[in-house]
Amino acid sequence: MAYYSVLDVTPTSESWIPAYIAPANRLVAQYGGKxxxxxxxxERLDGQGDTPALRIIIQWPSKQAAIDFMNDPEYLPHLKAxxxxxxxxxxxxxxxDGLA
Structure with a gap:
């Protein structure tokens, strides 16, 4: 069963971004993510609140793949950044669709 990571990200500093992209791309692919x-x-169609600068959606082949990605020792310093x-x-x- 597929799982999806949905992220909203608003950088407060951009210094971490150049060093983040390549390792994140490689590790997402390594764990079967797309x-x-x-x-x-x-754009917001409904609701209130702050609008993040970025929206990111990653499809994973399983929940475990997403968790393994997040816990990968190589990813942890990038996650921290x-x-x-x-x-x-x-x-x-x-x-x-739990409501179908």
């Missing part, structure tokens, strides 16, 4: 969207082109250099939220969503 970027569905990485964009600053988004992202969380220290941005306001970000990461949600892991099971790819089901």
């Amino acid at each position: 970027y569905i969207a990485r964009t600053s082109s988004h 992202r969380t220290e250099g941005s306001v970000s939220n990461h949600y892991l969503i099971e790819g089901i």
Whole structure:
């Protein structure tokens, strides 16, 4: 079953970004992930609150793949840099329609 990481990220510093992209890309692919969207082109259709600078969606082949990516020792310093250099939220969503 597919799982999706949905992130909203607003950088507070951009110094971490150049060193983040290549390792994140490689590790996402290593764990079977696929970027569905990485964009600053988004708009709010409903609701309130701050609008993040970036929206990122990654499809994973399983929940375990997403968790293994997040816990990979090579990713951890990049995760730390992202969380220290941005306001970000990461949600892991099971790819089901529980209301169908």
